[in-house]
Amino acid sequence: MSYDYIVSQYLAYIKDIILEGCKAEEIFDYFKDKLNIVNKEGCDKPYIKVYKDGRLYFSYYGIPAVNEFWPFLNALVRISNNVIQLDEKEKELASNIYGNIKLFVTPDCTKCPITAELLYQLPIFNSNISLEIIDVATYEELGKKYRVLNVPKIILNEKTEIPGSFPPTIILKMLARGSEQH
Numbered sequence: 001m002s003y004d005y006i007v008s009q010y011l012a013y014i015k016d017i018i019l020e021g022c023k024a025e026e027i028f029d030y031f032k033d034k035l036n037i038v039n040k041e042g043c044d045k046p047y048i049k050v051y052k053d054g055r056l057y058f059s060y061y062g063i064p065a066v067n068e069f070w071p072f073l074n075a076l077v078r079i080s081n082n083v084i085q086l087d088e089k090e091k092e093l094a095s096n097i098y099g100n101i102k103l104f105v106t107p108d109c110t111k112c113p114i115t116a117e118l119l120y121q122l123p124i125f126n127s128n129i130s131l132e133i134i135d136v137a138t139y140e141e142l143g144k145k146y147r148v149l150n151v152p153k154i155i156l157n158e159k160t161e162i163p164g165s166f167p168p169t170i171i172l173k174m175l176a177r178g179s180e181q182h
Contacts, residue, residue: 021048062135066107075120093172098128111165
């Protein structure tokens with residue numbers, strides 16, 4: 001099944017973004033006529049970095065595919081339009097989070113997109129957060145390094161580990177608490 005038609009609908013809302021990456025042509029081909037693409041050379045594995053106005057919003061290590069493709073597209077729309085969909089309690093918790101968040105996913109994971117949808121919004125809302133999405137099917141060595149046995153798995157500032165999938169408010173509470181301990 002081709003996603004061309006659906007992606008073309010998203011493209012109407014994606015603008016002013018720079019995609020930088022390596023070995024990511026299958027994603028870059030969707031955006032080549034719409035966005036500024038910076039194709040890097042010399043990497044062993046694919047990655048994509050998303051910038052707007054000189055700021056890095058997130059890095060995706062791997063290729064967002066299958067279940068990870070839609071949250072990726074939604075993130076581009078949100079960044080383009082500075083839109084978040086967090087309620088007041090979630091915003092309050094998100095304002096207390098800082099540092100680096102790593103989210104480990106696989107393309108076939110059914111719970112990962114829900115967690116990704118939440119986490120993609122955090123750097124839009126709070127510039128003190130850097131986000132990395134890591135496909136452990138592609139970056140197996142990082143999965144081993146961070147002891148990823150199940151996905152989704154979140155790691156904050158190399159210390160706080162949040163295994164499994166939780167409701168958004170619980171994830172944000174754990175991230176805020178982990179930020180306090182840093």
